[in-house]
Amino acid sequence: MEQRISFLLQQRLEQKLTTAEAEELLAVLQNPDYDTLVTDKLQQLAVAQPQGPAFDPADLQRWVQGIVTIDKNPGGIAARPVHRVDFFRTTWFRYAAILLLLIGAGTLFYTRRIRKEAITRQELSKVPDVAAPAGNRAVLTLSDGSIIVLDSAGNGTLTQQGSTKVVKSGAGQLAYETAAASQRPAASQIQYNTITTPRGGQYQVQLPDGSKVWLNASSSLHFPTAFSGRSREVEITGEAYFEIAKDADKPFFVKASDMRVEVLGTHFNLNAYTDEPAVRTTLLEGSVRIRKGEVASVLAPGQQALVYGLVAAGKGSGTAEKGAGGIQVVNDADLEEAVAWKNGLFHLTSADIGTIMRQLVRWYDVDVDFEGGIPSGHITGEVPRSTSLAKVLKVFETSGVHFRIEGRKIIVTP
Numbered sequence: 552m553e554q555r556i557s558f559l560l561q562q563r564l565e566q567k568l569t570t571a572e573a574e575e576l577l578a579v580l581q582n583p584d585y586d587t588l589v590t591d592k593l594q595q596l597a598v599a600q601p602q603g604p605a606f607d608p609a610d611l612q613r614w615v616q617g618i619v620t621i622d623k624n625p626g627g628i629a630a631r632p633v634h635r636v637d638f639f640r641t642t643w644f645r646y647a648a649i650l651l652l653l654i655g656a657g658t659l660f661y662t663r664r665i666r667k668e669a670i671t672r673q674e675l676s677k678v679p680d681v682a683a684p685a686g687n688r689a690v691l692t693l694s695d696g697s698i699i700v701l702d703s704a705g706n707g708t709l710t711q712q713g714s715t716k717v718v719k720s721g722a723g724q725l726a727y728e729t730a731a732a733s734q735r736p737a738a739s740q741i742q743y744n745t746i747t748t749p750r751g752g753q754y755q756v757q758l759p760d761g762s763k764v765w766l767n768a769s770s771s772l773h774f775p776t777a778f779s780g781r782s783r784e785v786e787i788t789g790e791a792y793f794e795i796a797k798d799a800d801k802p803f804f805v806k807a808s809d810m811r812v813e814v815l816g817t818h819f820n821l822n823a824y825t826d827e828p829a830v831r832t833t834l835l836e837g838s839v840r841i842r843k844g845e846v847a848s849v850l851a852p853g854q855q856a857l858v859y860g861l862v863a864a865g866k867g868s869g870t871a872e873k874g875a876g877g878i879q880v881v882n883d884a885d886l887e888e889a890v891a892w893k894n895g896l897f898h899l900t901s902a903d904i905g906t907i908m909r910q911l912v913r914w915y916d917v918d919v920d921f922e923g924g925i926p927s928g929h930i931t932g933e934v935p936r937s938t939s940l941a942k943v944l945k946v947f948e949t950s951g952v953h954f955r956i957e958g959r960k961i962i963v964t965p
Contacts, residue, residue, distance in 0.1 A: 556585065557592045684937050685768050685914045687723030688752030694742035694776070701725065701746075701754065712742050712776040715759055729759040729777050741779055747771040748789070751916030758785070761796040762803065765893050768913040769824070790822045792893045795837075810858050813840040819850075820889045826909060829857040829879075833889035841878055848878045855884035895936050897943075901929040904952060908963065915940040918960045926952045926965040 559576040562568045568576065579585050691699040691709070699709055701719065709717045716728040725746065748754050748766045756764045759777050766772055770789025784804040795803045797816030805812040807823035810830055817837025823830045832841055834850040841848045841856040850856055857879040891898030897910060905925045912919055914936060934943065944954045944961065955962045 553588055556588050560592050685751045685753050687754060689746050689748045689754035692745040715776040724755045726757040727759040741775045741777060743775050745771055745773045750913050763794040765792040767892050787823060789824055792820045792890060794818050811842045829859050832856045833884050835886055843878060846878055848880055853883060855881040896933055897936055898933045899930050901931055903929055920960060920962050922962060922964045
């Protein structure tokens with residue numbers, strides 16, 4: 552069947568399909584059992600094209616649509632696709648478009664116009680693991696300074712903080728179960744805890760009000776063991792995704808350095824790593840107000856606020872409006888990219904090598920050195936964060952960047 556699929560796709564590419572062959576290929580494309588075979592063959596066809604596998608995203612989308620969109624007329628192109636191809640957003644495209652990912656092996660295709668042989672699953676399977684992906688690792692620091700290593704602690708109640716129980720509810724999950732409102736302590740008696748993830752760690756926390764926080768690697772969350780008074784306030788470093796429990800009478804505040812985010816009930820991502828050029832707040836649902844000093848900006852769903860070293864306007868498909876006082880609002884932000892880490896993915900949209908390596912450093916707990924400066928070029932793609940570092944680096948080498956590993960250090964050369 553493999554040879555037959557290869558033949559049919561080649562015939563389709565050359566517009567030589569007979570009516571019978573068009574019907575046969577249509578049946579193959581509609582059968583999910585053949586997704587992997589079709590993906591492999593499309594990959595091989597892309598590599599064989601004069602422009603190589605490094606299409607621009609729009610070119611790649613048109614190229615794939617021209618093959619998988621067929622009707623029963625010999626060599627014809629139907630007005631209606633066999634599968635809806637919506638760039639970056641449908642399951643079929645991720646399998647058939649040869650873009651970015653062979654789901655099982657993490658094979659990426661790059662936007663740099665270079666021609667390299669694609670890496671097969673067999674080749675990747677022979678690459679030895681160097682550093683495992685991040686796991687559920689974190690340390691909880693209690694108000695008295697004592698420390699609980701969460702990844703080695705058993706499930707169940709870990710400690711009592713005032714009127715609140717601290718419970719490890721499962722792998723990578725911590726919950727604060729607070730007493731009834733009448734039994735909660737006064738604001739002056741509130742205790743504070745801090746949960747910290749190392750490089751190579753992640754964790755999830757349910758706060759006393761029911762709000763949920765996902766912590767990315769190399770991040771921390773400082774929070775009270777009970778919310779008393781007229782507001783709820785926490786502080787983060789690094790990156791976190793928030794799902795805030797609604798309470799119109801008690802607004803929720805997140806502090807990151809000298810910036811503050813105010814919410815009532817919403818879902819948003821806050822990236823405040825100190826080694827990134829900007830603090831990014833991306834809103835998925837609800838409404839938030841970003842405040843820096845005396846300047847504030849309100850975000851609507853789908854928008855992103857940038858603070859400090861502002862990135863160039865118009866990144867990806869979004870457009871940017873620069874506000875006073877260093878707050879920049881990006882419309883139509885790439886939401887998939889912003890929350891990909893929470894969903895277990897590296898999602899790259901024309902990302903530069905420096906940005907990518909910073910993510911790898913945090914996720915795999917390694918260091919990086921650039922010999923000869925940071926290589927130029929951008930990568931667009933998506934790869935599971937469960938992929939081993941060795942395989943990710945092997946894939947990245949198809950972009951013209953070279954790596955060698957010395958202990959737990961990655962040496963990057965053009």
